[in-house]
Amino acid sequence: MWKWLIKLASPQRFYEFSGKLIPWFNWSFLILCVAGLYYGLIVAPMDYQQGDSYRIMFVHVPAAWMSMFIYIVMAIAGGVGLIWRTKLSEIIAASSAPIGASFAFLALVTGSLWGKPMWGTWWIWDGRLTSELILFFLYIGVIALNNAIEDPRNAARASAVLALVGVVNIPIIHYSVEWWNTLHQGTTVMKMSGPSIHIDMLIPLLLMAVAFKLYYAAVLMMSARTELLERERNSSWVQEVISTARS
């Protein structure tokens, strides 16, 4: 098992193997996403309080979940890279950061689009919104640090330390922000637990969540492959890949 995993983690094997997997991820993402959107936008019943505008949650909630999930993946990959100095995990951490930041951004934008008809304002300093915003800032920090350091390996190790510090901090930030908000004002926020009870709303939500995970896997692999080619451009296997692609 271990040997098999270590073999897989070698850049060349990963390149071949991920090239075969990407179409599978892409197609299953597409199917699940279409199914989830159809179920969510057409089949799922209208909410008695929020009308049709609640349907944005089928994008909003999975995007918010992904933004947290990817940060943890990034920190774990970064930690593995720090300990075992494996190139692949460094690349996975570096490639994950922009994707996670995009999901955090998507969650913020969809949340604000939802907030306009619901709360009558684009933005509210609600605990959850604010901690999502801070998560977005943390991603930006990791990306900026990654870009600022010239040597890719040093950059990967430095941003791994930052990501790990962020992981320790995220729960502290999250709870302090929630605590800050509840002291200032009562919860005027409509909780997501309301609509998610109904099974017809839960199914599309879960479909979309799985679809987003598959999308992440596909995009991560694509960007990791590009990064890999760039970093290993002087090695013989990359030369081989390029020459076969040309011919």
Add this chain to the structure above:
Amino acid sequence: MHEALHAFWVLLKRDMTLAYRHRGELANPLLFFVIVVSLFPLGVGPDSKTLQVIGPGIIWVAALLAAMLSLDSLFRSDYDDGALEQLSLSPYPLSLMVLAKVFAHWLVTGLPLILIAPILGVVMFLPAESTWTLIFTLALGTPVLSLVGSIGVALTVGLQRGGVLLSLLVLPLYIPVLIFAANAVNNAAIGMDVSGQLFFLGALLVLALTLTPLATASALRISLN
């Protein structure tokens, strides 16, 4: 263990001496702190009620920015002249040496903020009851700022232009301290109990004391690479 403690004291003394020799620079973060706070009445108007409401937040945000701006001097000169590299080669744990440097840095940049804050509290019309809370929160909070900030400096010390990047890395991590501290001062002003917030700040300080030197040390090793 005894030797390591001795090294800690020697390094602390060295950094304090260095700071004393450059005492002209010591006032800079302090002046920044005072100027930023005094800009706000000019911006929002001299109404004492408004200032009283926003005062604790402003004093704390200004303290946060002052602490962040002073961070650059923490490792900069030692990195440039190679002293940091020698420190990392010494037989003593680098995290302990980092702790000594951060402590010395806090003594010259953080402690003065605490001493001047009561005056700023008067300027912002904070009630007298909240002055002690302001001092306590700064005493518990500014070491956390220095410790957490040291990770950011350690990560960016090798870069030519790390200044703006540093703020990007460090400011989000400062948010819990800001929330608890400003809230404590606000509550003290209206006569509410603040022990909960102070306990939280104390917990953050203990957590930062135990964990950040390790992170800073490993970040320094990466920067020295």
